[in-house]
Amino acid sequence: MSNANNTQKVAEFTAPGVDNQAAQDTIALLDNRLVALIDLQLTLKHIHWNVVGPNFIGVHEMLDPQVDAVREMTDTIAERIATMGGVPVGTPKSIVDRRTWDEYSIGKGLVTEHLGALNKVYDGINSDHRKAIDKLSELDxxxxxxxxxxxxxxxxxxxxxxxxxxxxSGELKS
Structure with a gap:
């Protein structure tokens, strides 16, 4: 399946009261969020495995509930894509091909290194979620x-x- 087909509405139906163009636009926005959240859950687990140093255990244990919650979010988005008549695609290659950001670059690292980088990941995820919310207010x-x-x-x-x-004093170490 090519990238173009991943976000196209393929069913002969969508949610009642939603026109086909709005459904296709909604599916495309949701697909982008699906890719971002699958990437996030994998990144969180990567950090969980590779964080070291002071406060290791607190961070290690903080991340698993986030992984679980984000995994649930991806399932909710995938099911909404299907409800709208689309096909949710979550295979590894398709995720890498569709993402528009760089690979998380830290391997084994100190708590402060990982959390500084994770803060930037959340900056991107959360601001892109806001942008999608703004567009969805007109669509669905x-x-x-x-x-x-x-x-x-x-x-x-x-x-x-x-x-x-x-x-x-409220400053973030990055």
């Missing part, structure tokens, strides 16, 4: 609401990360 309020709920949780996860790298 159900998908908009779904991403809004996810964003609240993702922003809380970023706050957890920032709490580890924030100084007492």
């Amino acid at each position: 309020p159900v998908s908009e609401d779904m991403l809004t709920g996810q964003l609240a949780e993702l922003e809380q996860f970023q706050w957890f990360v920032r709490a580890h790298i924030e100084s007492s």
